[in-house]
Amino acid sequence: MKNKLLSLLCVSTMAVSLFTGCGSGQAAGGRETADQDGGKQEPEENTGGKESQEQALVTLKTVSMFGGTDPNAEAYQTINEELMAENDYITIEDNSQTSDEDWKAAVAADFSVGNEPDVLQFFTDATADSIVATDKLVSVEEIRAEYPAYAQDTLEAALAASANTDGVSRAVPTTGYWEGLYCNKDLFDKYNIELPTDWTSLETAIRTFQENDIIPIAVSLNNVPHYWIEFLMLYTAGEEGYTSIPKTAPAEWVKALELFKTLRDMGAFPEDTDTVDDAYAGQLFRDKKAAMQLDGSWYAGQIEDMEGTVVIAFPGVPDQQADAASMIGGVSSGFYITRKAWEDPDKRDAAVKFVMAHTSQAGVQRYWEATGAVAQAATQVNPVDGATPFAESIAAYTSSASLMVAPTDARIGDAYKTLVAQIVKVSTGAMTAEEAIDLALEKYAEQYGE
């Protein structure tokens, strides 16, 4: 009898523990979801579209790359909380993570099995091609037909820049990015060197720093040579040649990548550039062991010496085809509304409200300030007070850019990684630049069936 009682107790405990997971879920903010409550409440405000009558409780499933250690994460969460406070019928179930390959794969997997979120903050370039092909994302034009105020604060240029590769605008962006040459100006002053403005002055700077045991350029060719690939190709091939997608390696691209070997032979890179990672290369620059580093606007947040560091335009290459001060940059991500949310009468309005809260002038101002007020904002932004010499140099650089063009990976997607993986070999002469480019173009043709 005692054993039977014990068995009964064990079985009932197990059953209780199993069913615990099936209980009522608590969403973000600790409020009960609409489905469980079933009640109806009045929305507090409208989105400029249809007049809302009785508004059902709505649970929005959202996914973004503003999670984890991303500098935008705090602003993103704050806007979400404010949106829920202002619209108590909306509950946000957010699943944000920092962007990496696993995260991209998880997003793709959700789209493949019909488990896509209601609102997605994702890439807009070739990275999004496979998701765009599912036809599960609603275009801005379609949304504006019902909600004319949708993305009204967003600059038209930013909206156009964030169009997908098929030319259709589906995402509403917050901030963009730029890439530029970070210089330890104090080192330039110490060794009496002018900041480089062309290839000749870049060569002079490299030689002088090398003679003084300073690493001229901090870069990890094994990990992140991307910025150098981009600027060398843009300046050597010019805008038209750079933005084309050729079948085989064009002479200008080959000439551009051959400069890796030229720079390496000059001693421009760290001795261990083939093995160190990007974080280590960045540390060399910030520790003043290296004089220059080509990087993106996201790197600005790591700069501590705001007085002795400046950002300038890429100096140039021999016989360059691009205008001076041409810049790599653009907008590569934004907020999408999925067809699943759009076709759900209860969720449509909430999804629009969500995107508008994040992409309005006030929302973008927050993201812009959260990333150091140095990125390209997708709306008008109010300048922050007390700009440092570092921030001033960025403002001068970005405002004087003669051209802004998106990097190669925005056009050829994953095939670009094949090119990046060969740069160490190209820089040592173990592989020709032509072979490396052809490998990447072959991969592109396979991927896009051309």
Add this chain to the structure above:
Amino acid sequence: MLYKKKWPALLFVLPGLLFLLIFLYLPFLENIRNSLYNMKAVVELPGSAWKFIGLKNYRRLLWDPDLRTAIGNTLKMMALTVVFEVGFAFVLAVLVSNVKRLQQAFRTVYFFPVVISATAIGLMFKLFYNYNGGMLNQLLNAVGKEPVNWLSPARAFGMVAVPILWSYIGFYFVILLTGLSDISEDIYEAASIDGCGRGRQVFYITLPMMKPVFATCVTLAVTGALKVFDLPWVIVPNGAPQGLTHFLGTYMYQQTFGLNDYDYGSALAFMIVVMGVVAAGVVGFFTREREV
């Protein structure tokens, strides 16, 4: 016949079988299928169907120079693990088995690297090897020598092999020490009475009687060498420099998750499984007890 009713046994085995089927065999079959298609993403999305490419990825395996480096390094690592991990572990085990005092302390010390995370060991060695301010170059600097690029193409493989071998010696040491303790002291005593010295006892008693244990250790070492991944990936990611430190595991990972070449990565994964089965079979053949 131990039990009349078979179904309770089946009931207990079923969860394990289902687990293996769902998480091992089905993904393995799926992986073979994937290697025959041009995968555009990690999953097949509506609107972007994968194209059947047949054995294209397997033909590519034959002509891939980086794969040849990876296979070469893996084979070298197999030989090194047998010689240095199992060999050195055996020497240590024999020495420790002859120690009367502090034997437990020696066991703990030699086994300790096995319990440290490979990532931590990798990071530690990465800091040793750093050109700018790494420990080894600081030591050289202290004696007035020029810094050395420890991970240059000429040195990189050796520098990566050292921590891999070092970190697993303790594992084989414990297995071999346990094997040694199973040999009866009476045999050694009888040999001593017959005038056999310590050195000859190792060759004529210990080694022959440890053959089954050696077979286990060599099988584990050889198949383990096929799985080398974490340490080289932390010390020299992407097979740096120039793909010279790629092993099969790191190369497959780079192709699959670094370059997003999922279908080629699937072909590489299948090849690694085949190589593992072949390697285990070869080791089994050479270490099998033969009837005289």
